[in-house]
Amino acid sequence: MERENRAATPPCPQGQPLVAIHDLVKTYFVGRPNELEILHGIDLTVWPGEFVAIVGESGSGKSTIMNIIGALDRPTRGSYLLDGVDIERASDRQLSAIRNRKIGFVFQTFNLIGRTSAQKNVELPLLYAGVPARRRAARARELLEMVGMGDRAKHQPNELSGGQKQRVAIARAMACDPPLLLADEPTGALDTQTSRTVMDLFHKLHRERGKTIILITHNPALAEECERILTLQDGRIVSQRKGAGYHGLA
Amino acid sequence: MGLLDNIRLAFASLWAGKLRALLTMLGIIIGIGSVIAILTVGDSLTGTINDSMQGLGVSNITVSLTEKSDEEDADSSGGVSVRIFGPSQPADEDLMTDEMISDYRALFGDQVSAVSLSASLGSGTAELDTTSLNVSATGVNLDYQTANNINITNGRFLNQRDLDGEKKVCVVPDTFAEALLGEGVDPIGSSFDLTVGAKVLRCYIVGVYEQEENGTVSLLGSQTSYPIYLPLSTVKTLTGAADGYESFTVVGSDLENNSQFLQQTEDFFASYYTRNPSWTVSASSLESMVSTVTEMISTVQLAIAAIAAISLLVGGIGVMNIMLVSITERTREIGTRKALGAPGWAIRLQFITESVVICLVGGVIGILLGLALGSWGSNLLGYAARPSLLAIAVSVGFSMLIGIFFGYYPASKAAKLDPIDALRYE
Numbered sequence A: 001m002e003r004e005n006r007a008a009t010p011p012c013p014q015g016q017p018l019v020a021i022h023d024l025v026k027t028y029f030v031g032r033p034n035e036l037e038i039l040h041g042i043d044l045t046v047w048p049g050e051f052v053a054i055v056g057e058s059g060s061g062k063s064t065i066m067n068i069i070g071a072l073d074r075p076t077r078g079s080y081l082l083d084g085v086d087i088e089r090a091s092d093r094q095l096s097a098i099r100n101r102k103i104g105f106v107f108q109t110f111n112l113i114g115r116t117s118a119q120k121n122v123e124l125p126l127l128y129a130g131v132p133a134r135r136r137a138a139r140a141r142e143l144l145e146m147v148g149m150g151d152r153a154k155h156q157p158n159e160l161s162g163g164q165k166q167r168v169a170i171a172r173a174m175a176c177d178p179p180l181l182l183a184d185e186p187t188g189a190l191d192t193q194t195s196r197t198v199m200d201l202f203h204k205l206h207r208e209r210g211k212t213i214i215l216i217t218h219n220p221a222l223a224e225e226c227e228r229i230l231t232l233q234d235g236r237i238v239s240q241r242k243g244a245g246y247h248g249l250a
Numbered sequence B: 001m002g003l004l005d006n007i008r009l010a011f012a013s014l015w016a017g018k019l020r021a022l023l024t025m026l027g028i029i030i031g032i033g034s035v036i037a038i039l040t041v042g043d044s045l046t047g048t049i050n051d052s053m054q055g056l057g058v059s060n061i062t063v064s065l066t067e068k069s070d071e072e073d074a075d076s077s078g079g080v081s082v083r084i085f086g087p088s089q090p091a092d093e094d095l096m097t098d099e100m101i102s103d104y105r106a107l108f109g110d111q112v113s114a115v116s117l118s119a120s121l122g123s124g125t126a127e128l129d130t131t132s133l134n135v136s137a138t139g140v141n142l143d144y145q146t147a148n149n150i151n152i153t154n155g156r157f158l159n160q161r162d163l164d165g166e167k168k169v170c171v172v173p174d175t176f177a178e179a180l181l182g183e184g185v186d187p188i189g190s191s192f193d194l195t196v197g198a199k200v201l202r203c204y205i206v207g208v209y210e211q212e213e214n215g216t217v218s219l220l221g222s223q224t225s226y227p228i229y230l231p232l233s234t235v236k237t238l239t240g241a242a243d244g245y246e247s248f249t250v251v252g253s254d255l256e257n258n259s260q261f262l263q264q265t266e267d268f269f270a271s272y273y274t275r276n277p278s279w280t281v282s283a284s285s286l287e288s289m290v291s292t293v294t295e296m297i298s299t300v301q302l303a304i305a306a307i308a309a310i311s312l313l314v315g316g317i318g319v320m321n322i323m324l325v326s327i328t329e330r331t332r333e334i335g336t337r338k339a340l341g342a343p344g345w346a347i348r349l350q351f352i353t354e355s356v357v358i359c360l361v362g363g364v365i366g367i368l369l370g371l372a373l374g375s376w377g378s379n380l381l382g383y384a385a386r387p388s389l390l391a392i393a394v395s396v397g398f399s400m401l402i403g404i405f406f407g408y409y410p411a412s413k414a415a416k417l418d419p420i421d422a423l424r425y426e
């Protein structure tokens, strides 16, 4: 299976991989004796500029691997280099900085901060990066403009539709201009129409801004649009193949 | 993450839960408010007392015989009966003597500026031709003038020859002279008949003193009673009183160390009474009495402050509780912030700021409420309110401390949340 994985890696090995996971195991401990191994020796390499979809049935471990890639969670065993940095050895403070600068998260449930305007939400990562207020505001407006939410900057999350919330969340993920965007079922809570808008936005960021994107989805059609499709089953990558391609953007 | 952003955030979340925040602050408001109110009233009280004590004579030490109270071996019912039927009179041999006083002067020397002795002759009338005036006559020694700040405007005060010769001379108030002789008449050398009880004597005026407007003019009904002074020896002979004193006044020369001098004076005279079964000597001054009262007020203030501290403690726990609730409610928010790159310290700072803001707002409301209540209370007691700036500053500082202290644990809890657990939180 490992050989098969290597074969499916796209032939663009210039520079170093953005994500380099080797023999990663994740075990949860539920109750004292019941250790539950969720991921069994995952090998995964993602090169800069790739658009990867992860599919697989519910409970197969997609979110678990995504959280580890996003430096939110630590692997139980195995190695993980993110942009050349060994996540295993990083301190909590370094992990915070990595999440802030290297990664942009987009959640299924948006996770916008309530009672805070769209603009302030987009400013959050910049706030933690220590960007001064004026530059934060300018950058946030620019990003909201880009996702087509320029006229909703002052709106609070409860005044936005689901699709609008997700666009604000994508703008927020882009705030510090991270190389890697991670989206865990970003269209899971949206209808087909809005899913399309959000997906187009990801393609735009991929093509125009060169973002590396890893996307979890249950929608086979959306997965097909990605460059590479990984299938996870019971904590193992059982197949990797090229996607059919995306023709929406010129 | 700037502090200003945190403060803005804290106010926003406070505003979002106005009622809850207010209820949480209640303990702080009541605590700080009562401290400020009590301090304002107390300070107004002591301030007013101290102001009114700026006058003269406050440092005069009154040395007087007092009954011993610790009579353990005495018949208890007898002791009680003494209390009920008023204070008993000291016997002649119990009185303080001239020898004691001269020993005292010899021992303390320059430290004693004056020992003022007096004996009351009593109330009576002064008559000249058809005029009759009420007077209260007192026999005094020379130091009496110093101790009581008697300001002679005409003639002289009594002198040693008056005392030695038991002369029938007197010093009278200017108002008395005017009332007796009429305006513009020089009273020095004039005489009048002084009647006290059955005794009548012809008294010669040697000096006139200025009577203070609101001074010690005692009122008998609507009639003024003029205080006039005769030589002590003259009065003693007239009354046939024993050769001793129940009380007298000492003026110290070094007013800086007056309380120490007061204690030494008391110890000196009390030493004569160690064997006396029922009497001893105590010394006091208005000053020392005032400081006793002031101390009492401070003690009361302290006691109430302690109660207020309990209220603050309860308030602080309330703040901690609401912070814990708030953090639980906002677990997903905390997870999101961490996913966006918030380091632990930023989360901690955010929630400590929030708790400090709650406490500070509560503190400020408490201070305003306390000031209003304190001013109202002071005015009710008839004093000018004196808000203590120190108390206000301390209150502000203290509410911040409460915020930090009781906010630290919840904030640390939030900071330590695992990002995954926080994001998964339902």
Ligand SMILES: Nc1ncnc2c1ncn2[C@@H]1O[C@H](COP(=O)(O)OP(=O)(O)OP(=O)(O)O)[C@@H](O)[C@H]1O
Pocket: A028, A029, A030, A036, A038, A056, A057, A058, A059, A060, A061, A062, A063, A064, A065
């Ligand atoms: N904190 C945890 N403790 C114990 N088991 C966990 C924990 N988190 C996840 N799991 C288990 O790990 C497995 C994988 O979960 P994961 O969330 O990665 O699935 P998923 O592929 O994202 O599923 P879905 O498509 O439904 O989101 C599940 O069986 C889940 O029960």
Ligand SMILES: [Mg+2]
Pocket: A062, A063, A064, A184
């Ligand atoms: Mg999932």
